[in-house]
Amino acid sequence: MKYCSTRGQVQGLSFSDAVMMGLADDGGLLLPEAIPQLSKQELQSMDQLPYPDLAFKIISKFATDIPAAELKEIIDRSYANFDHAQITPVIKQDDLYILELFHGPTFAFKDIALQFLGNLFEYLLTKNSQKMNIIGATSGDTGSAAIYGVRGKKNINIFILHPKGHVSPIQELQMTTVTDENVFNLAVEGTFDDAQSIVKEIFGDLQFKKQFSLGAVNSINWARVLAQVVYYFYAWYQVSQETGAEQIDVSVPTGNFGDIFAGYIAKQMGVPINQLILATNANNILSRCIKSGDYSMAEVHHSLSPSMDIQVASNFERYLYYLLDCNAQSVMQMMASFKQNGRLDFTADQKQRLKNDFSTSSINDEETLATIKSFYLENGYILDPHTAVGVAVGRKESNPQTPLVCLATAHPAKFGDTVKKATGQDPILPEALSKLTTCEKRLTTIPAEKNQVKDYIKENAT
Incomplete structure (x- = not known):
C-alpha cells in the first residue's frame, strides 16, 4: 500500500513514511492510493474477533511495510491499558446504541488512535535511530490523549497548543499535570483555529520541519484516522449480531471531520452504513x-x-479529494481559494453528492442541555455534551427502521459543570481524574503568533 497527497506533489510513500511525514510536504493531507474493498465473506470472517485482533486485520491492510508480528505487538500494547475488555463497548440505551469510546487512559475517544500512534512512533524512531519533536493543536481531548500516548517515550518531545481558557478544567488538568521532561504545554492566547493555523504554518516551513524533525499527532496524521476506522467495523458487528439488521445509521459529533471521515473510509471498505x-x-x-x-x-x-x-475542519480536505474525483490539481486550486477568500464553492452535482454521503443537523447549547437531562431521566445514563449533540442530531436524522449508533466521545465527568447544570447531579469522577486537582502543573502561556511558537520549539527541541 502506497500513499499520496491530496495536492498531488507527494506520491509513492510507504505507510511508515506517511506516518512520519504527518502533513504532506506540499501542504496537503496523505491518503492511501486505493481503499481496500472487503467482500461480504471477508467481512463475515471477522465478526467474532476481539477488538485488538480486529484492529490488526484492518490496519494491516494499510500498513503493509511493517512485519505482521511487530504490528500485532504494537496494536496489542496500545489497547492493553483500557479499562473495558471490549475496548469500545456498544451499550443499548432506549431507542439507540451508544458506542463508548472513552475507556482509554484519558477517558476520550482520541486514546484509541493516539495510544496506537504513540507506540508506532516509538517503534519507527527506534528502528531508524531517529528523534522527533511532535507539535499539535487541541480543542480539548487530542492534547491529553497525545501526551499520554508519548509521555516518557524514547526519542520524542511533544509540544501541545491549546486555546487558553477554552478547554474544560479537567481537560486542562489532564494536559498540564503531565510533567515528564519530554512534554511541553502551550496555552495560546487565541482560539483553537488560531492554534491549528500556527501548527499548519509551521509544518509548511519545510526547512524548519526537517531541521527539528517535526511530527504530527493531530488527525492530519493518517494513522489517527486509520485507527478510528476500526471501531465502525466493531460497532456494526455488535449491533448486527444483536438485531440482525442489514445496515446501521451512525451519528458522529463532529468538529475537525477526522472521526466522521474514518466512518466514510469504513463505509467505502464495505461496512454497511x-x-x-x-x-x-x-x-x-x-x-x-x-x-x-x-x-x-x-x-x-x-x-x-x-x-x-x-470553523476550519482540517480533515475535510481528505473528503474533498474524493468529492473532486481524486483530482489533486482541483483540490490545490480550491484550497488556495479558501485560504484567500475563506470559503469553498461547489457545483450543483457536488452539492448533491455531499447530501448523498452525509446527513446532518446542528443544535445549540440549550438543546444540548435538554438532551443530557432527558436522556438521564429516561435511561439513568449520563451523556457528555459532545455525545449529547450526536444523540440529538442522530434522532432527528436517522431512519426509524435502521438501528442508530451514536458515538460517545468522552466520559461525562470531563464536563462535570455542564452535566450538573443539565441533571442536577455531579458525575462520578474516575479515580484517575479526581487525583489531578492535587497534582503539580506545568504550562507556558504564549501569544497566538507563529514565530514565538517556533522560538519556543527551538529552545526546547530534542
Missing part, C-alpha cells in the same frame, strides 16, 4: 456545507461542547 450523520453544535460550518454547499468561515462560538468549537 446506511447514513453517516454529521452532528455539529453552533459552529456549524460542516452542517451548512452539507445542507446548502456553504463552506464559509464564521466567528467561533464558545459552546458547552468545546472540542467541536472549530
Whole structure:
C-alpha cells in the first residue's frame, strides 16, 4: 500500500513514511492510493474477533511495510491499558446504541488512535535511530490523549497548543499535570483555529520541519484516522449480531471531520452504513456545507461542547479529494481559494453528492442541555455534551427502521459543570481524574503568533 497527497506533489510513500511525514510536504493531507474493498465473506470472517485482533486485520491492510508480528505487538500494547475488555463497548440505551469510546487512559475517544500512534512512533524512531519533536493543536481531548500516548517515550518531545481558557478544567488538568521532561504545554492566547493555523504554518516551513524533525499527532496524521476506522467495523458487528439488521445509521459529533471521515473510509471498505450523520453544535460550518454547499468561515462560538468549537475542519480536505474525483490539481486550486477568500464553492452535482454521503443537523447549547437531562431521566445514563449533540442530531436524522449508533466521545465527568447544570447531579469522577486537582502543573502561556511558537520549539527541541 502506497500513499499520496491530496495536492498531488507527494506520491509513492510507504505507510511508515506517511506516518512520519504527518502533513504532506506540499501542504496537503496523505491518503492511501486505493481503499481496500472487503467482500461480504471477508467481512463475515471477522465478526467474532476481539477488538485488538480486529484492529490488526484492518490496519494491516494499510500498513503493509511493517512485519505482521511487530504490528500485532504494537496494536496489542496500545489497547492493553483500557479499562473495558471490549475496548469500545456498544451499550443499548432506549431507542439507540451508544458506542463508548472513552475507556482509554484519558477517558476520550482520541486514546484509541493516539495510544496506537504513540507506540508506532516509538517503534519507527527506534528502528531508524531517529528523534522527533511532535507539535499539535487541541480543542480539548487530542492534547491529553497525545501526551499520554508519548509521555516518557524514547526519542520524542511533544509540544501541545491549546486555546487558553477554552478547554474544560479537567481537560486542562489532564494536559498540564503531565510533567515528564519530554512534554511541553502551550496555552495560546487565541482560539483553537488560531492554534491549528500556527501548527499548519509551521509544518509548511519545510526547512524548519526537517531541521527539528517535526511530527504530527493531530488527525492530519493518517494513522489517527486509520485507527478510528476500526471501531465502525466493531460497532456494526455488535449491533448486527444483536438485531440482525442489514445496515446501521451512525451519528458522529463532529468538529475537525477526522472521526466522521474514518466512518466514510469504513463505509467505502464495505461496512454497511446506511447514513453517516454529521452532528455539529453552533459552529456549524460542516452542517451548512452539507445542507446548502456553504463552506464559509464564521466567528467561533464558545459552546458547552468545546472540542467541536472549530470553523476550519482540517480533515475535510481528505473528503474533498474524493468529492473532486481524486483530482489533486482541483483540490490545490480550491484550497488556495479558501485560504484567500475563506470559503469553498461547489457545483450543483457536488452539492448533491455531499447530501448523498452525509446527513446532518446542528443544535445549540440549550438543546444540548435538554438532551443530557432527558436522556438521564429516561435511561439513568449520563451523556457528555459532545455525545449529547450526536444523540440529538442522530434522532432527528436517522431512519426509524435502521438501528442508530451514536458515538460517545468522552466520559461525562470531563464536563462535570455542564452535566450538573443539565441533571442536577455531579458525575462520578474516575479515580484517575479526581487525583489531578492535587497534582503539580506545568504550562507556558504564549501569544497566538507563529514565530514565538517556533522560538519556543527551538529552545526546547530534542
